[in-house]
Structures are given as structure tokens and as C-alpha cells.
Amino acid sequence: MKKYIFLFLVFFTTIFFAQTKVSGLVVDENDMPVSFANIIFKNSSEGTITNDDGVFYLESDNTYNAVVVSFVGYESKEITLSSRVNYQMKIVLVEGGEQLKEVVVYSGKQSKKNNPAIDILKKIWEHKRKNGVNHYKQYNYDKYEKVEFDLNTIDSAVIKSKLFKGMEFVFQDLDTSRITGKTYLPIFLNETFSKVYGDNIKGEKKEELLGSKNSGFTNNQALTAFVEDLYSDYDVYNNYLKFFDKSFTSPLSKTGVDVYNYVLSDSTFIDNKWCYNIIYYPRRKNELTFKGNFWVNDSTYAIKKINLQVTKSANINWVKEIYIEQDFEVVNDSVFLLKRDYMLSDFSLSKKEESKGIYGKRTTVYNNYKFDEFKDDKFYKNLTNQFNAGIVERDDEFWNINRLEELNKDEKGVYKLLDTLKTVPKFKSYYNIVSILGSGYVEIDKWNLDIGDVYSTFGFNDAEGIRVRAGARTYFGQNDPWRIEAYTAYGFSDQRFKHGISGKWLLDKKSRLIISGGNRRDIEQLGLSLTATTDVLGRSAASSSLFSVGSNDRLTNIDLSTFNAEIEPLHNFIVRFGGSLRTLSSALPDAFNLDYVDPNSPTGISSEIKQFDIATTLVYTPGKRTIGYGVERRNINDTYSTLFLKYTKGFSGFLESDFDYEKLQFSYSQPWIIGGFGRLYSTVELGKTFGAVPLGLLNVIPGNQTLFSIYGTFPNLNFYEFVTDTYASVHLEQNFNGRLFSRIPVIKNWNLREIIGIRGVWGNLSDENILLNNPTNIPLSAPNDKIYWEYSFGVGNIFKILRIDFNFRGNYLENPEARPFSVTGSFGFSF
Incomplete structure (x- = not known):
């Protein structure tokens, strides 16, 4: 959303009322531009330097009669200014070192030794x-x-x-x-x-x-x-x-x-x-x-x-x-x-x-x-x-006292200009279009309602065929104390309607006490995260088969109801407690089932899981900055670490729930700025399930059969290839931001960016869980003999928007339908 609003400003957007203005070109005796030359108003410290092409522009609130132009290896030149405004000047510097005030001048590429500038x-x-x-x-x-x-x-x-x-x-x-x-x-x-x-x-x-x-x-x-x-x-x-x-x-x-x-x-x-x-x-x-x-x-x-x-x-x-x-x-x-x-x-x-x-x-x-x-x-x-x-909403008196630098005439006019522009229908239309592109929602102010999101309107997968979806949310303002959001979807192959509805209410602003709940009935590709989803509105890209590799038929019917309460007793430390009731079954039983041994079933086997859980979650995000004071806040930065700890307890018998179990999960994510070598993204995840549970409640190592690069997944793993009840995983991805490519001839002019990644996971599946899930029609295995690992090389900033990753599988190549190599990609705008 922020980038789209920024692009909007490109189409719909100095400040100083200068007394002296000069611009021009600095060249040498061969008419070649002199880069980085110093231009300074005489007898002042106000100046600038020429750009790569020798071009400069300089202005000042004060009145000056001359500028001095200098650069190492050339004689300084004083130019008299004939008027207050002097544009398109051409200044020729003559080679020849000189002695400046009490200093020594060097020319050409500077040595690191015996250089007084480096001593300073x-x-x-x-x-x-x-x-x-x-x-x-x-x-x-x-x-x-x-x-x-x-x-x-x-x-x-x-x-x-x-x-x-x-x-x-x-x-x-x-x-x-x-x-x-x-x-x-x-x-x-x-x-x-x-x-x-x-x-x-x-x-x-x-x-x-x-x-x-x-x-x-x-x-x-x-x-x-x-x-x-x-x-x-x-x-x-x-x-x-x-x-x-x-x-x-x-x-x-x-x-x-x-x-x-x-x-x-x-x-x-x-x-x-x-x-x-x-x-x-x-x-x-x-x-x-x-x-x-x-x-x-x-x-x-x-x-x-x-x-x-x-x-x-x-x-x-x-x-x-x-x-x-x-x-x-x-x-x-x-x-x-x-x-x-x-x-x-x-x-x-x-x-x-x-x-x-x-x-x-x-x-x-x-x-x-x-x-x-x-x-x-x-x-x-x-x-x-x-x-x-x-x-x-501070008044003018506040700003008259605390504005440490007065606004100039242009800045004062901005407030009036925007007030006028907002009344122009054409401007409002432009703004609305960009707002829809950025947020994905169509605003209907008179109803205090947003329609969308528009990006989820169409989809396709093996179970639903062509799928259409429509949704809406309440929206009175940026800082609404409560919000309700809902959607409905329809699949033309299974001829079924799906839905999701969610509501949240901020009860106390100071402690940020929020209660929330919702219900969702839909088809979803589970197993894309080691932490089971309790999102009643979200939907993963892998749930659509338009851009997938191999058979994408391991989809699940999910009926999920949740209720949660969360509080932020300390800044950036959230405590969440809640319960969920979910029913899981295969959306394509012939290709993929969730069957497990059930002595209470007439056949001894059940294909549907009904489970009630309660969970306590602790989330700490030191360094995270947000704005807003409503039920939904907006993040400002993405450079903060995240520590996540979750304890889940499953109950049998309550609300016809099937299993008693406990689960403990921990993750730590941290972006690292490695000086001039770019940014390293790192994630560590640990988890263990105590008790025997069916496939739908185990931890699936997140594979990725899509053509998209998705951080946190293993792009050469198929869905459900590895299933665990105990796991430890690490993801590392280093973006060098072009540091290495900038040293390679020809390639350095393309401004490409190199990315390398390595990821590994160890997991185990107990004999008890293997026996319970014996009826399922997919092989169950865990990477317990050795750590499963992958590595990747990526090239980013292709045409400024495209990234391509080449992913290699390190081991377990003997697994059925194992993919030793894959290519994934992503699109996006980034600086």
C-alpha cells in the first residue's frame, strides 16, 4: 500500500526563496566533464559539487558576487556573477596542482598511505x-x-x-x-x-x-x-x-x-x-x-x-x-x-x-x-x-510556538492547495484508483464499508475448479475500535459455497486488550507453515493450481471456529489466549486422505478430524514501530526481530473433540544488516507434539510446489513429503544488494543483486503416530536419519522488478518423485 501511495505522489506532487542562483557545466581543457568538482560561493561555506556528468546547481538565500570552482589536480577558478541568476555557465578548469591554505593537494586516485586526509x-x-x-x-x-x-x-x-x-x-x-x-x-x-x-x-x-x-x-x-x-x-x-x-x-x-x-x-x-x-x-x-x-x-x-x-x-x-x-x-x-x-x-x-x-x-x-x-x-x-x-489536531497557536523553522511561501501554499484539490472530482478519481490498487479494497464511504479484497476474486484448483470470491469489511476510519470482515466464495466444479467471517474489538487502548473471533468453511492447502493456521480469512497462494509443479491435489476441507483475547502488557510484547474448534477432511479423497485408526468407528477407520484446542501464545517484537491506536495498527519498519512461543492443549470429548495432546512451538526470526554486504534473513523454528495425533494435527515440513519464491518453505519438497511430531529447522537468506556483481565487468552495469540461501530441517515421527496414521494413502516419513537441506542462488532486480531463484536439493534424492532442482521467482517493487 505504501509503495502505491508513493507512486500516486509521482503523478500528483526548492523550498527556498533564493537570492543567488547558479548552474552550469565544469569541464577540463579537453572538454571532458569534471566530476566531483567543488563549487562554493566566495567567502562562504555554502557550496556543492558537480555530478558524474560535471553538472552543478547552487543557490542561496544570501546575495553573492562570485563563485570559486576547484578540484584536485586543477587550478582553482573564480567566476564573477553578473546577475542574481546565472544559468547554463560553462567553466573550464586548467590542469596544474596548487598549494591551498596550509594544506597539501593530491591529484588522481588517492593513496591510502601518507594522505593527510586519512590521518584526519x-x-x-x-x-x-x-x-x-x-x-x-x-x-x-x-x-x-x-x-x-x-x-x-x-x-x-x-x-x-x-x-x-x-x-x-x-x-x-x-x-x-x-x-x-x-x-x-x-x-x-x-x-x-x-x-x-x-x-x-x-x-x-x-x-x-x-x-x-x-x-x-x-x-x-x-x-x-x-x-x-x-x-x-x-x-x-x-x-x-x-x-x-x-x-x-x-x-x-x-x-x-x-x-x-x-x-x-x-x-x-x-x-x-x-x-x-x-x-x-x-x-x-x-x-x-x-x-x-x-x-x-x-x-x-x-x-x-x-x-x-x-x-x-x-x-x-x-x-x-x-x-x-x-x-x-x-x-x-x-x-x-x-x-x-x-x-x-x-x-x-x-x-x-x-x-x-x-x-x-x-x-x-x-x-x-x-x-x-x-x-x-x-x-x-x-x-x-x-x-x-x-x-x-494541534491548532495554529501550537505550531506558531513550536515550529523551529518557518514555512516558506510554497510550503504554506501546500495546505491550501490540497484542500482545493480534494474538491476536484478528477483528482478524487485518481486518488481512488490508486487507493484500490494499494489496499485491494473499494471504499464506499456512505456505507462505511470496503468491498474486497479485489486480488482474491478469482482462483483455480483441482477440487473447486474455477473459483470466485467476494468480500467486504466495515471501515469508519483508520483507527476504528472494532472491525468486521467477511467473504463468500463459490467453486464451479464442486458446486459449493464457502465463507469466512471475522470480528475484532479493542476494549482498552492503553493495554491494547482485544477480543476476536470468527468462523471459516473453505478449501485450503495446509502444511505451508510449521504452525497450524487459525486465520479465518487468509488463503495461501498454494491453494491455487494455476502456477504449480506436479500434482496439487492434497487439499483439505476446513471448518474452523476461533475465539481469542490478547493484551500488550509491555511495549511490543503480546500475550494471546484463545480456543479453536476445527473439522478437517480431504477435499479429494481419492488422491489424498486424512484416514487414521479409530477403534470407535464401525470400520475401525475415520476420515474426518474434529478437534478442540486452547492455546497460549507469546510474541515479542523488539524494535518494531507502528502507527495508529485502533484495533488494527500499521507497521512502519521491517527491521525488527520476532520471538514466538506457543503452547497448545487439545482436549478429547469436549464438543465431540477427538484427541488429547500437547504441543510446544518456538521460533526466532531476525533480519541482520551486514554492513556493506546487504541483509541476512534468519529464522529458527523448534517444536514437539506430546501424544498421538492424526496427520491433520501433525507438523508438516513446509514444501512448495508453486512457481513462487516463498521464504520459510522448502521449494524442492512436495506437499506432505515430510511429516513430523518433533522438528528443528533453520532458514538463512543473504541478499548482497549487488555488492559482488558490482565488481564484474559488463554485469556491473546491469545493477543486478545476488541472493544466496541455505535451509535445513531435522524431524522425527514416533512409532505411535506412524501406527495411528497407517490407513492414510500417502507415505509418512520424517528427515530423522540426517538433516534435510537445500541451497539456492538467486538473481534479483532483473528489470528492477523480477527475482529468479535456482534451488538445489541437498539429499533424500531417493524419495519418490523427489525434485533435485527447481526454479522459482517473484515480482515486486523495491528500492
Whole structure:
């Protein structure tokens, strides 16, 4: 949903009223572009650098009469500005090293030895824990943030296009970005004001949101979550900076010397502090790196100013430019604290210079720093609700007091513009279309009802043939305290109606006490997860045979009723208790049955399982961030770990239930950011069933006979190939984000991403369970002789949307219909 809302902004979306504007091209004597050249307004610290093609754009609120252009190996050049606006300048630099103020200049590819810039960099590493808020035991400060999206590269063709017919008024006020020199139209603005508290002794940090305001989309949590995740906080002193789910090597990183060239370029006083200027740029293309420069103090080795710009060759999708500026202020004559952080992202479907897209701009201002004010543990554990109505609906007086940076004329106009646009029928139609694509639901406001989801309308499998489904849910707003959802489906081959209905109610916001329940009668492919499903609405992709390998006929009729209560006594720690009653039978008895020995049956065999269970589940997700305060919340990030513990007790006799048993299950999932080597996904699962139970209640090792890559399954296992009552499994998947391919000639220009995976499982099936399930018509076995394992190699980012995995089976090749090799794939939009 977040990505679709983002794409919507592409079609319907700088900020500074500059006094001096310059743009142009820097070349050498052979008319070749000079990349990474420094352009700075004379007698100032305001500047930029040229891009890969030697192009630059620079503007300032102040008035300047000249710019100075310099780069290592060339003579510096001062250009007089004839007017306030100077566009399309061509500046020729002449080769020849020179001596700058008290520093030595180097040219060409920079050596790692005897380089004064690297000597200074080492001092930065030594002092980084003594700078900023890390210098104090406790700290707190005010934080004001504004995020804006703008439609950019606007020309007459865009203004006159049919897309904007009837909405031409939005183009009345256009401005030019100070970073790229392109015209843009502000279309979305989000403001927040918060108080941040931290304790360096305890390693605790808390951000208390005090106000939030945005233009036009106040109730759209999908967009708000996208903005929150897109612009997460970062620290330039860290070795790696995370943007758009990618880890970029910081120019201040201890590993920076391996991926950057560093040049000591200049030195001067900034705010009465003598500072050195260091230019840095990548050693190789296609890596996740920056280019830019920073000013560092000569005594504390603290950063005074820094700018970072992602190179066009970096392996990142849909983002043409990333530009970052940070300014630090001096406190107590020695400590440098972050004062202002500015980040601009140019999102586009193409990286061509003339391509159109949207700017995403975040400005964060920090003020009112206070130190060594102790707060107890309870203060940090008591997290306030960050999205209640009182915070979202702050009045103008609140913002006049707490807005740490005034809105300019364009930003002020965004609120009025969006209020006007919402009254335009054509705009509302565009918004509704994208909303349906993103959420899968058609909104009917007058009934407070959503129809859908539309993606589940059609299906096909061996038991039902062609299947159609229709559903709906109640929807009064993003923070509804209760919600009811239901669907009905019909199979044209079995000529049967199916249904599902679910309801949930939030009884207490503070503890998040929720009760829920529902009923479902349907056909499902079970065994895709080691944990049996209690979802009365969900349906797996494997339940459709349109994209499957081999016979997909091991489907199950399921009649499931559930009732649950859950509470969140501690932040991100959920306790759930509930009961379920399910009836299971084969949907295709001739091909697959659930028969088991039943002395009470006239035939001695039963084909249907009826079972009542109660379960207690503990779920802990440290680091998870959410928004919303209704019965359904939306996740902001996906970088948190998940610890899951479940105890299930089955009762016989109650509600005609068939079996007494106990089951204990545990899983731990963790994404790991491996520096510049991408992300590792890891999952460990353990489980044991105590007591004899039929096939429908055992733990099936999750196979995958679909053509889709599904994490957590074994793509070379057939459904029900391994069945266990005791198991232990591990899944590891490493996405290198193109780190390896970027070093291979030719291939490095394709921006492909390499993925490797390995997975294994050990399991056992007791003699008691084998005997009980003897009548079933499928062979029952468990991987108890040796660990079953698979490995895979994948290539991602093919045409920016496709991933293909080549999966290999490690052993048990002697099993009937064993698949030694398979190819699976997936589609998706990712940065």
C-alpha cells in the first residue's frame, strides 16, 4: 500500500526563496566533464559539487558576487556573477596542482598511505564517541521535522497534458530546486514536533511526539507509515547509513578508506572554529556510496558541516538523486551538536536527466538541548501513544510556538492547495484508483464499508475448479475500535459455497486488550507453515493450481471456529489466549486422505478430524514501530526481530473433540544488516507434539510446489513429503544488494543483486503416530536419519522488478518423485 501511495505522489506532487542562483557545466581543457568538482560561493561555506556528468546547481538565500570552482589536480577558478541568476555557465578548469591554505593537494586516485586526509579521518574515529550527545550521561532536546513531496521537472507539456485538465490552477506558483535546478510543485507536506530523551549510561532513547500535521492525507496511515520508514533517523558517524532499505558506507566509516578517495582540500574559520575541508568520492562505481565533502574542526575532530550525494551509478531503484546536508553548532566551546539536517531524494522511473518524478525532502531542526537530567527506567518503558486525535489536531497557536523553522511561501501554499484539490472530482478519481490498487479494497464511504479484497476474486484448483470470491469489511476510519470482515466464495466444479467471517474489538487502548473471533468453511492447502493456521480469512497462494509443479491435489476441507483475547502488557510484547474448534477432511479423497485408526468407528477407520484446542501464545517484537491506536495498527519498519512461543492443549470429548495432546512451538526470526554486504534473513523454528495425533494435527515440513519464491518453505519438497511430531529447522537468506556483481565487468552495469540461501530441517515421527496414521494413502516419513537441506542462488532486480531463484536439493534424492532442482521467482517493487 505504501509503495502505491508513493507512486500516486509521482503523478500528483526548492523550498527556498533564493537570492543567488547558479548552474552550469565544469569541464577540463579537453572538454571532458569534471566530476566531483567543488563549487562554493566566495567567502562562504555554502557550496556543492558537480555530478558524474560535471553538472552543478547552487543557490542561496544570501546575495553573492562570485563563485570559486576547484578540484584536485586543477587550478582553482573564480567566476564573477553578473546577475542574481546565472544559468547554463560553462567553466573550464586548467590542469596544474596548487598549494591551498596550509594544506597539501593530491591529484588522481588517492593513496591510502601518507594522505593527510586519512590521518584526519583516523582522528575523527578516535573522537566520535566524545562528540554530540554522546558526550553527556543524559540528554533531551526539541525536534521539529517537515517532510515534503513535490512533482518535479515540470514543463509546458506537463501543464497542458490531459492528465491535469481541469487542475491547471496547481501550476500557478512554481519554484526551482537549489540542488538540481529543476522546477517543482509542492504537493504534500507533513510536520511533526517531538521531544527526544536519551540516557547513554542505560542505552535508552525515547521520542515523545507532541504534534503532527499533514496536508490532505491526515487519515492515510499508509502514506504516513511510508514517510516514517522512508526517512528514518541516521548518524553520519556510524559506519553504515540505512536509506531505502539499503546500507550505504558512511564517508566517516572505518571501512571508508576501502571504498572512498579522500582529499584534504581547504581550511578556514567557520563560526570562529578552524576547520579542514575534505573531499571524498567513490573508488568504484555501482557500490552504495556517496560523494561530497565535510568540514571538521582541527582540535575536537568533530564534524561542523557535511554533505553527501549518492552517485547515479549506485545500485538503487527508482531514486535518481539523494542529497544530504548536516550542520552542527558549537556548545561549551568544544562539543558539536546537530543543528539542522536536510535530505532531498529525487524519485523517478528513470535515471535520465530529463526524466520526471517527485522530490522527497526532509528538513529536521534540533533545539533546546539539555543535559544530565536523570529519568528512571519507568519513564523510558512508558511509551506514549503517538497517533491519538489530540496530537494530530494541534491548532495554529501550537505550531506558531513550536515550529523551529518557518514555512516558506510554497510550503504554506501546500495546505491550501490540497484542500482545493480534494474538491476536484478528477483528482478524487485518481486518488481512488490508486487507493484500490494499494489496499485491494473499494471504499464506499456512505456505507462505511470496503468491498474486497479485489486480488482474491478469482482462483483455480483441482477440487473447486474455477473459483470466485467476494468480500467486504466495515471501515469508519483508520483507527476504528472494532472491525468486521467477511467473504463468500463459490467453486464451479464442486458446486459449493464457502465463507469466512471475522470480528475484532479493542476494549482498552492503553493495554491494547482485544477480543476476536470468527468462523471459516473453505478449501485450503495446509502444511505451508510449521504452525497450524487459525486465520479465518487468509488463503495461501498454494491453494491455487494455476502456477504449480506436479500434482496439487492434497487439499483439505476446513471448518474452523476461533475465539481469542490478547493484551500488550509491555511495549511490543503480546500475550494471546484463545480456543479453536476445527473439522478437517480431504477435499479429494481419492488422491489424498486424512484416514487414521479409530477403534470407535464401525470400520475401525475415520476420515474426518474434529478437534478442540486452547492455546497460549507469546510474541515479542523488539524494535518494531507502528502507527495508529485502533484495533488494527500499521507497521512502519521491517527491521525488527520476532520471538514466538506457543503452547497448545487439545482436549478429547469436549464438543465431540477427538484427541488429547500437547504441543510446544518456538521460533526466532531476525533480519541482520551486514554492513556493506546487504541483509541476512534468519529464522529458527523448534517444536514437539506430546501424544498421538492424526496427520491433520501433525507438523508438516513446509514444501512448495508453486512457481513462487516463498521464504520459510522448502521449494524442492512436495506437499506432505515430510511429516513430523518433533522438528528443528533453520532458514538463512543473504541478499548482497549487488555488492559482488558490482565488481564484474559488463554485469556491473546491469545493477543486478545476488541472493544466496541455505535451509535445513531435522524431524522425527514416533512409532505411535506412524501406527495411528497407517490407513492414510500417502507415505509418512520424517528427515530423522540426517538433516534435510537445500541451497539456492538467486538473481534479483532483473528489470528492477523480477527475482529468479535456482534451488538445489541437498539429499533424500531417493524419495519418490523427489525434485533435485527447481526454479522459482517473484515480482515486486523495491528500492
